[in-house]
Amino acid sequence: MAEARVVERFKKRTVWFHWIHTAAFLVLLVTGAMLFLPGLGGPAAGGLTRSIHRIAVVFFVGAPIIYFIINPRMSLHFIKETLTWGKDDIKWLMLAPDYYFGGDESKMFPQGHVNTGQKMWEFIVLATGIIFVVSGFFMWVLKDVLSPGVFQWCVIVHDVAFILAFLMLLVHIYTGSLHPRMTESLRSMWDGKVSKTYASSHYGKWYDEIAKGKN
Amino acid sequence: MEISRKDFLKGAAGATGLLLLEPPAMALAKDSQTHLGMGMLIDVTKCVNCWWCYAACKEYNNLGETVKPDLEQPPALAPDVWTTLHPVNKGGEWVSRKMACNHCTEAACVEVCPTGALSYNKLGFVQYDRDKCSGCGYCAEFCPFGVPQMEANKTTGVAIMNKCTFCHDRVTNGEPPACAAACTTGAIKYGKRAELITEGEERVASLRQSNTEASLYGVDELKGLHVMYVLDDSPATYGLPADPEVPPATTVRDIFRWLGSGLAIAAVAGFGFNYLVARIRMRGREK
Numbered sequence: 001m002a003e004a005r006v007v008e009r010f011k012k013r014t015v016w017f018h019w020i021h022t023a024a025f026l027v028l029l030v031t032g033a034m035l036f037l038p039g040l041g042g043p044a045a046g047g048l049t050r051s052i053h054r055i056a057v058v059f060f061v062g063a064p065i066i067y068f069i070i071n072p073r074m075s076l077h078f079i080k081e082t083l084t085w086g087k088d089d090i091k092w093l094m095l096a097p098d099y100y101f102g103g104d105e106s107k108m109f110p111q112g113h114v115n116t117g118q119k120m121w122e123f124i125v126l127a128t129g130i131i132f133v134v135s136g137f138f139m140w141v142l143k144d145v146l147s148p149g150v151f152q153w154c155v156i157v158h159d160v161a162f163i164l165a166f167l168m169l170l171v172h173i174y175t176g177s178l179h180p181r182m183t184e185s186l187r188s189m190w191d192g193k194v195s196k197t198y199a200s201s202h203y204g205k206w207y208d209e210i211a212k213g214k215n
Numbered sequence: 216m217e218i219s220r221k222d223f224l225k226g227a228a229g230a231t232g233l234l235l236l237e238p239p240a241m242a243l244a245k246d247s248q249t250h251l252g253m254g255m256l257i258d259v260t261k262c263v264n265c266w267w268c269y270a271a272c273k274e275y276n277n278l279g280e281t282v283k284p285d286l287e288q289p290p291a292l293a294p295d296v297w298t299t300l301h302p303v304n305k306g307g308e309w310v311s312r313k314m315a316c317n318h319c320t321e322a323a324c325v326e327v328c329p330t331g332a333l334s335y336n337k338l339g340f341v342q343y344d345r346d347k348c349s350g351c352g353y354c355a356e357f358c359p360f361g362v363p364q365m366e367a368n369k370t371t372g373v374a375i376m377n378k379c380t381f382c383h384d385r386v387t388n389g390e391p392p393a394c395a396a397a398c399t400t401g402a403i404k405y406g407k408r409a410e411l412i413t414e415g416e417e418r419v420a421s422l423r424q425s426n427t428e429a430s431l432y433g434v435d436e437l438k439g440l441h442v443m444y445v446l447d448d449s450p451a452t453y454g455l456p457a458d459p460e461v462p463p464a465t466t467v468r469d470i471f472r473w474l475g476s477g478l479a480i481a482a483v484a485g486f487g488f489n490y491l492v493a494r495i496r497m498r499g500r501e502k
Contacts, residue, residue, distance in 0.1 A: 034329065035351050037472065041330035044349035050372040101489060102496030140372070143352065151356040152464035159468060163475035167482055174486045180494045 006193040007210060014074075015192050017067045024059035027052060028132075029166065036159060054140070061133060081114065082122040092116035102180065110204025121172050128165040131157060250320040250439035252339025253386060254408030255395055256415050258445040259453065260422065261402035262311045264302065271397030272298045272315075275382065286311070294366040294377040298394055301454045312453040313394070313403060316341060316362045316379035317433065318441035323461040324354035324363055327468070332376070339408060339441045340381035350374030359437075359459035381441075408441060418445050437461065 010018075031053040034044040043049055068075040092108075092115060099108045114122070135157045138146060146154070177186040184198040199207040266283050269290075273281050278295040286302045286309050298315035318340040325333045325341060332347035333354060354376055355363040367374035382392035390396070391405035398404075404411060415431040422429035428448050433440030436459050444450075450457050 035349065035353075036329070037476070038329055038331065041328075041349070042347075044330050044351070045332070045347045047348075047350040047373045047375070050349060050351065050374075054370075054372050100493065102493030104500065141369075143369075148356045148361070149462075152462050155353065155356075156464055156467055156471070159471050159475075163471060163478070166475070167478055170479065170482050170486075174489075178486070178490065180490060180497055 006195055007199050007207070008192055009188045009194045009199070010192040011071075011074075012192055013067070013070065015189060017063055018189055020059060020063045024056045024063065025165075025169075027056040028060060029162075029169075031056070032158075032162060036162060057133075057136065060129075064129075078122070079126070082119060082126055085119075089116040089119070100175070100179065100181070105181075105201060110208070111202065111206065113203060113206040115203070117175065121168055124164060124168040128161040131161040132165075135161070248320050248322070248325075248335045248438070249337065249339050250408070252337065252408055252441065254318075254339065254406065254411050254441040254443060255392070256404040256406070256411040256443050256445065257313050258402050258404070258415075258418060259310055259312050260445065260447050261400045262300075262313065263400055263402075264300065264309050264311050265399060266300065267397040267399060268313055268394035268403060269296075269299055271393040272379075275385075275393035276380070292362060292364055292378075294364045296364075297377065297379040303448070303452055305448075310447070312444060312446070312455070314360075314454065315394070315442065316381070317360055317437075318379075318381055319436075319459075320438035320441070321461055322437070323357040323359060323465060326461055326465050327353040327357045329353065336381075336383070338381075338386060340383075340386070341441075342380065342383055343376065343378070345375060348375050350376070352376070357462050357465060359456055359462070408439070408443075411443060415443055415445050422447060 031044075031049040034040045034042075034049055064075075088109075092111075095108050096117060099105070135154045138154045139151060139158070143151065175182055175185070176189070179185075182202075184194045188194045194202075196207070199210075264286055269284070270281060273279060273295070276297060278297065284290050284299075286300070286304075289302055290296050290299050292299060292314065298313060300311040301314045302309050302311040320339070322333070322335070322341045325335060328334075329351060330347045330349045332345070332349070333341060333343045336342045350365065350367065350373060352363075352365050352367070352374060355361075355365050363376045363378045365374045365376055382390075382394075385392060385396075395403045395405035404414070406414075412431070412434055415434075419429050419431045422445070426447055428446075430446050430450070431443060432446055432450050432455055433443035444453070444455070446453055446455075
C-alpha cells in the first residue's frame with residue numbers, strides 16, 4: 001500500500017497558495033528587474049510591464065489575505081513560528097554547513113516541521129513582503145503626495161528588499177529542488193506528501209509528533 | 216574620454232556576465248556627456264515678460280493653444296508646458312527667469328533612466344526617445360530642478376515623460392531652439408556654450424559694478440548646465456537651487472545594483488560548489 005508509506009506535509013490549499021504566490025512573485029521580479037538593472041530595461045518601454053507589475057501585485061497581496069481568511073489558525077501559527085527564535089536555531093546554524101555539505105546526517109538533531117533555514121526564508125518572505133508592499137504603495141498611490149526625497153528612498157528600500165528576496169529565493173530554489181540531500185522537498189510542494197523515511201530523517205521531531213497522532 | 220561612474224558600473228556588471236542581455240542599440244544610444252557643445256544664456260535683466268518664448272515653444276512643439284498668461288499666475292511646467300516664466304515682483308517691477316530643462320552635463324534623469332530613453336546628445340543637451348520611455352517617473356523624482364513632467368494614468372501606471380527637447384531637430388540642423396529664435400530682446404541667446412560663458416561673465420562683471428548680487432548660474436553646477444543664467448539676485452529668488460546635485464540615492468542604487476549582482480553570481484557559484492562537495496561526501500559514505 002503506497003498510501004501508508006507517505007505522510008502529509010502540506011495541505012492541498014497550502015500547495016496552491018505556494019505556487020500562486022510564487023507565480024505572482026516571479027512576474028513581479030522580472031518586471032521589477034527591468035527598472036533596476038539598466039541592461040534589462042528595454043522591454044519596459046511603453047510601460048506595459050509596469051501595468052503587469054500592478055496586476056501581479058493584486059495576486060501577491062490577495063493570495064495571502066485569502067489564505068489567511070480560509071486558514072486563520074494555520075496562518076497565525078506560521079507567523080508565530082517565523083518570529084520565534086531560540087537556542088536550537090543557533091545550534092542548527094552551527095551544524096548546518098557540515099549538514100549541507102554532505103556531512104553525516106545523524107549529527108543533525110531532529111527538526112520540527114521546518115528547520116531554521118526554512119524559518120529564515122519564511123522570515124525573509126514575510127519581512128520583504130511587507131517592505132515591498134509598503135514602499136510600493138507609497139510609490140504607486142502616494143506618488144503625488146510624497147516629496148521627491150521620500151520617493152527616492154522608497155525606490156532604494158524597494159531595491160534592497162528585492163536584493164534580499166532574490167538572493168534568498170535562489171537559496172530556496174537550490175535547497176528546495178536541487179540540493180542532493182533534499183530529494184523529496186520539491187515533491188512535497190507538489191502533492192503535499194513525503195515518504196515516512198524522508199520525514200523521519202529530515203524532520204524527526206515533527207515526524208514523531210504526527211506518528212503519535214498529535215499533529 | 217572620461218568614463219562616467221555609470222559606464223564603469225555597467226562595464227563591471229557586464230564583465231561578470233549578468234547584463235549580457237543588454238540590447239546593443241541601448242549601449243549605442245548613450246552618447247557621452249559633454250560640458251562643451253551648444254547652450255543657451257538666459258539674461259533675466261533683459262527679459263520683458265512678453266511670453267514669446269512660451270508661445271513659440273508651444274507652437275513649434277504642438278503643445279496646444281495658449282493665451283498670454285498672467286504674471287501673477289504663471290503656468291507651471293506641465294506635460295504641455297515645456298518652458299514658462301518664473302516671475303519675481305521686485306518693488307512693483309516684474310523680473311522673470313525663463314524656466315525649462317537645464318540640460319545638465321551630469322544629468323540625474325539620464326543616470327536613473329532604466330530604459331535608456333533619456334540620454335546625452337553630442338551637442339550637450341539631454342535628449343529622450345518617447346518610444347523607449349517606460350513611464351516609471353524616476354527622472355521626475357530625481358531631477359534637482361523638477362523639470363520632467365509625467366502624463367500619467369495612476370491606476371494602470373501607463374505614463375510618459377515630457378520635457379524641453381532643446382528643439383532637437385532645429386538644433387541638429389544648425390538652427391536655434393524656438394524660444395531663442397522668438398526672443399525679442401536678446402534675453403535668450405543660443406550659441407556655443409564656451410562662448411556663452413565668456414559672454415555671461417562679461418555681462419555679470421558689468422552688472423556687478425552696481426549690483427554685487429549679480430552672478431552667472433550654471434557654469435559649474437552639475438558639471439555645467441547647458442542653459443545658464445545671468446542673475447541680478449540670488450539663485451533662490453529665481454527658484455533655482457543654490458547647490459543642485461544628482462541625488463545621493465542615485466549612487467546608493469548603483470552600489471546596491473553592483474552588490475546585488477555580485478552576490479547573486481557568488482551564490483550560484485556557491486551552489487555548484489556545494490552540490491559537488493555534498494554529492495561526493497554523501498556517495499563516499501554510501502559505499
